[in-house]
Amino acid sequence: MTWPKAYGGGGRSFLERYVVTEELLAAGAPVGCHWIADRQSGPLLLKFGTEAQKQAFLPGIISGESFYSIGMSEPDTGSDLASIRTSAVQVPGGWCLNGSKIWTSNAHLNHYMVTLVRTAPATENRHEGMSQFIVPIQADGVTVRGIDNLAGEQDFNQIFFDDVFIPDDHVVGEPGNGWAQVMSELAYERSGPERFLSAFRVLAEFGKSLQNGATESQARLYGQLVAHLVVLRRMSISIASLLEQGLMPDTEAALIKDLGNSYERLVPEVVRLYLPGEVPKGLAQALEECVLHAPSFTLRGGTREILRGMIARGLGLR
Amino acid sequence: MNEEQQLIGEMARRMLDDHCGPAVVDAAEQGDYPSALWTLLVDNGLTTLGIDEALGGAGGTFGDALVVLREAGRKAAPLPLAETLLAGQLLSSLEQRLPTGPMCFVQGDVSLNESGQLQGSVHGVKFARHCQTLLVAARRGEDPVICHIPAATVAVTQGKDLAGEPSDDLDLFVQVQPQACFDIDEAKLDAVLVWGAAMRSVMMAGALEEALGATVGYALERKQFGKAIAKFQAIQQQLAVFATQVAASTRAAETLMVQSEIASIDVAIAKARIGEAAGICAEIAHQVHGAIGYTRDHRLNHLTRRLWAWRDAFGNEAYWQERLGRTLLVEDSGDLWQQITALG
Numbered sequence: 001m002t003w004p005k006a007y008g009g010g011g012r013s014f015l016e017r018y019v020v021t022e023e024l025l026a027a028g029a030p031v032g033c034h035w036i037a038d039r040q041s042g043p044l045l046l047k048f049g050t051e052a053q054k055q056a057f058l059p060g061i062i063s064g065e066s067f068y069s070i071g072m073s074e075p076d077t078g079s080d081l082a083s084i085r086t087s088a089v090q091v092p093g094g095w096c097l098n099g100s101k102i103w104t105s106n107a108h109l110n111h112y113m114v115t116l117v118r119t120a121p122a123t124e125n126r127h128e129g130m131s132q133f134i135v136p137i138q139a140d141g142v143t144v145r146g147i148d149n150l151a152g153e154q155d156f157n158q159i160f161f162d163d164v165f166i167p168d169d170h171v172v173g174e175p176g177n178g179w180a181q182v183m184s185e186l187a188y189e190r191s192g193p194e195r196f197l198s199a200f201r202v203l204a205e206f207g208k209s210l211q212n213g214a215t216e217s218q219a220r221l222y223g224q225l226v227a228h229l230v231v232l233r234r235m236s237i238s239i240a241s242l243l244e245q246g247l248m249p250d251t252e253a254a255l256i257k258d259l260g261n262s263y264e265r266l267v268p269e270v271v272r273l274y275l276p277g278e279v280p281k282g283l284a285q286a287l288e289e290c291v292l293h294a295p296s297f298t299l300r301g302g303t304r305e306i307l308r309g310m311i312a313r314g315l316g317l318r
Numbered sequence: 319m320n321e322e323q324q325l326i327g328e329m330a331r332r333m334l335d336d337h338c339g340p341a342v343v344d345a346a347e348q349g350d351y352p353s354a355l356w357t358l359l360v361d362n363g364l365t366t367l368g369i370d371e372a373l374g375g376a377g378g379t380f381g382d383a384l385v386v387l388r389e390a391g392r393k394a395a396p397l398p399l400a401e402t403l404l405a406g407q408l409l410s411s412l413e414q415r416l417p418t419g420p421m422c423f424v425q426g427d428v429s430l431n432e433s434g435q436l437q438g439s440v441h442g443v444k445f446a447r448h449c450q451t452l453l454v455a456a457r458r459g460e461d462p463v464i465c466h467i468p469a470a471t472v473a474v475t476q477g478k479d480l481a482g483e484p485s486d487d488l489d490l491f492v493q494v495q496p497q498a499c500f501d502i503d504e505a506k507l508d509a510v511l512v513w514g515a516a517m518r519s520v521m522m523a524g525a526l527e528e529a530l531g532a533t534v535g536y537a538l539e540r541k542q543f544g545k546a547i548a549k550f551q552a553i554q555q556q557l558a559v560f561a562t563q564v565a566a567s568t569r570a571a572e573t574l575m576v577q578s579e580i581a582s583i584d585v586a587i588a589k590a591r592i593g594e595a596a597g598i599c600a601e602i603a604h605q606v607h608g609a610i611g612y613t614r615d616h617r618l619n620h621l622t623r624r625l626w627a628w629r630d631a632f633g634n635e636a637y638w639q640e641r642l643g644r645t646l647l648v649e650d651s652g653d654l655w656q657q658i659t660a661l662g
Contacts, residue, residue, distance in 0.1 A: 019659075026655040204654045210647055220636055223643030224594070226654070227587040228566075230661055235569045252565075259562040308558035309551070315534050315561055317548040 003042060007058040014244040018237060022193040026200055032106055032155075037061045037068035039192065040185040041114050044132070048173035048181050056169075057112070057134065071101045071115030071135065072182065075158070079306045082126040082179070086161065087118040088133065094167040095119070097133065097141075100160045103300075107144050107157040112136055115161075116182050119175050130178030134170040135161070151292035184248060189301050191239040191253035196232045196260030198297055199267035202290045203229065205283035209276045218274050225270070228263050232256065251314030254307040261304060264290075264297045319575055323385045326367075326378070330389040333358055338393040340617040346396030347482040351448060356397050356420070365399060366416055369406045374416040380407065380513070381575040384520045388571060391521030391628075392528040394620040396483055398422060398445035400517040405453045407513050412464065412500050419450030423510060428456040428490055430499065436465055436492045446486040447474050454490065455507060458499075462507055466498045481627035512582045514632035516574050519588040522596050522628050523564075523571035529621045530564045533557065533603045540608075553606060560602045563595035583645060583661065590638040593629035600625050 001017040003009025010016075024031050042061050045053055060066035077083045086099025097117060107113065113135045120129030137144065141164035146154040173181050203225055210218055235256050242249045268290040275283070298304040312318055319327070337355045346352055359365050368383035369375025383403045390399050398420045405421035422445055428438030436456055446452070452472060454465045471492045479485035534557060537548035547553050570588040574580060600622040604611050611618040629635065646657055 022659075200655075207647065207654045214643065214647055216640055219643035219647065220640040221643070222647065223586070223639035223641065223645075224590060224635070226646060226658070227590045227639065227642060230587050230658055231566050231570045231591050233658065234573060234662070235565065238569070255558075255562050255565050258558065259566060262562075305555065308555045311558035311561050312548075312554035315557055317534065317537060317554050317557060 003046060003058065003062065007054055008062040009058070014240045015237065018193070018240045022197065022233075025193055025197045026204075028201055033067045033109055034061075034064055035194075036070055036105070036110075037066065040070070040188045041068035041112070043188055044114060044172060044181060044185055047184065048132075048177070050169070052169060053134070053172070060111075066112060067106065067110040069104045069107045069110045069113040069137070069159075071104065071113040071159075073103045074100060075102050079303055081116070081182070082130075084116060084118055084130070086115065088131070088166065090119075091165070094165055095133065095171070097135065097161045097164040097166050100158060102147075102156075102158045104144075104157045104159050105155055107137060107159050108146055108154070110137055113159065114172065116178050119178075127179040129176060130182075131175040132172040132178045132181050133166045134172060135164065135166060136170075139164050139166075141165075150295070151289070183250070186302070187239075187243065187248050187250050187253040189253075190257040190307075191236055191243075191249070193233070193236055195257045195301070196229065196236065196263055198264040198293065199290050200229075201286040202267050202271055202283070205280065205286045206271050206275075209280050209283050215274075218276070221270060221274050225263075225267060228266075232260050232263060236260070251311060254302070254310040254314070257301065258304060258307045258311065261298045265294050268294055319385065319572060322378075323382055323575060326382055327385045327389055329362065330364060330386045331392070333362070333364075334389055334393040334395055338395050340620060343394045343396050343617070343620045347478075352396065355395070359397070359399065365402050365420075366406055368403065369410045369416060373410050373414070375406065375410060379578060380516075380580055381577055383407075384516060384571070384575045387517050388520040388524035388575075391524030391624070394525065394624055398448055400514075400521065401445050401449065404510065404513055404517060405451070408453055408464065408506075408510055409466075411506070411509065412502070414466070414500070417451045417466075420445065420448055421451040421453060422446055422449045423453045423455070423514075424488060425455040425507075425510075426488075428454055430456045430458045430463055430465060430494070434494055434496060434499075436467065436490050436494050438490050440488045440490070442477065442479065442485045443488055444479065445484050446472075446488055447476055447484055452488075455510075458501075462502050462504060464500045464502055464506075465494045466500075467492055467494055479627050480630075481624040483624075483627070508582075511632055512580065512585050515589040515638065516580055516585045518628040518631050519585065519592045520571045520574060522592045522625055523567045525621045525625050525628075526564045526567050526592070526595060526599050529599060529603045529618065529625070530557075530560055532618060532621070533560065533606050536611075537606055547606070556602050556606060560599050563599050567592040567595045583642065586638045586642040586645070587661075589633060590635045590642060593635040593638070596625040596629045 001010040001012045002014055005011040074084050088095035088097040115133045115135045117131055117133055119131040141162040143160040145158045147156050149155050239249055239252055268287055342352050363376030364386050366375040367378045368380040371377045387400055401422040402420045405423050406416055424440050424443050426440030430436050449469045452467050452469050456463050473489040475487040477485050537553055538546050540547050570591045573584050574588055607618055610616050
């Protein structure tokens, strides 16, 4: 929606995109496949990609035909992203890629992965020598292996690269600039409505179940949870305005994600204690699903502890 | 906040920075009322903000008054500023001119009998001893009335609240003039509760911002095990939580400041949310400060004792949470998402 019309985008504002994405989330729409490309891969290409890359990749995203994965975490690299080992060496016309990425949502369904790769040996400055490649998941040498999550769904994957040839025109931005680029994705990744709406269905179903009368404790809990949600939403919209102005509010984004994730974790924990006598099916299902997914809320997109470390840095403590 | 509000906030902050340091707050608690500071606020129109000039106010919006109150909360200003602004709001809503001098709203078990006598006793009236005018909510039979009386006509027993601020018991046995009494409806009494809750909400938001700054400053300065305690992850994680709560409080408070007409549902959200943050943050502030923060001499308690007092005033979290919950549940629109997006 926000991308330039020249590439087939809508030329709209971040706030306009915001209200559409939150409507999709609140309605529980199946948005997973397109989400990453729209939220961060496309904006990354718009910011750092060459004109040829924009022409080549953006139209497929805009028409909803090509889906993207995030290629950051590895089996031995979680929070410490600079420790990645997936690496590439230069070969005629491009790069030869080897290594593995993990926890890749929907890689088995997606077409491309924007992959953070070490392209020069680590120096004293660990943040140097990394680059981002656009890896076609169908390319020779790429293997995707599904991993079931605890809810029993195949959502994420491990993906292996064995001598995968990546042409030069699939390198995003300058080789060696990968760290700065990957960091710029994170403000988009962390401040959106998906960071506090994961438990919305539980709250909405809880409210419906109270329509015919609520005890004092139930009304109080409902009011408390709605108050939190309204304030979170207002904070998140403020960040969308900052993004609109071209700012990179990293600390603010970390702050909203931490607050939003803590809220998402809280909702099922407290609603289950104040259920009505006869629990409607919709509420029971929403609650079960939320409890099973809750552990991921404070892990994905940066763990709670890493985010709090970032906030502490923003406060000048580190 | 608009540009004018930023200027008002900066002006109030400068004044309070210069004239409302920790020594002033301590002295006030010992009974040394900062009357010079009060005069300064009066002279700059800060005690009648949000009230029409035609009624003797300084003009501006209720939100402008909230901007000043956030600054007063930040500096723990030991003055009946919120009380006077609240009474002023009530008077102006009754289309009455403002008297000069500090005022407060008084609500309790008070009746107005047929011969015009106001009788009753009210417990814990903030700053009553420093006020010149009392606006007393009473019942004439079943019907609510507001009586406007000189404070000197009332017997005051001095006391203190959790914050260490004047909180007095009043015994009323006063003959009032019929023209000093105004019939009101129950909605007016509720409006006073909403205004008061809005005021305490923004004051807490100011105190929370100040407490965060003070706690971060202390963590950077205090050394243990050979380094500043700010370098320990256990402390960093605590302060990060503090910062998230403060950010939410500030957002909830600023929503009220920019409203042209104060919306009771947003006040419910703010009072519930900020009251919750007050408890969480006061605990972290004290934990990070260690024993020194538990002493009377340290200024942290100027803020934390007020946070504990203010979260209970004009309805605590439980009251506003339940009220908000019931408001949302009884509305015709059963769709929570629509309700949330309509709130903006």
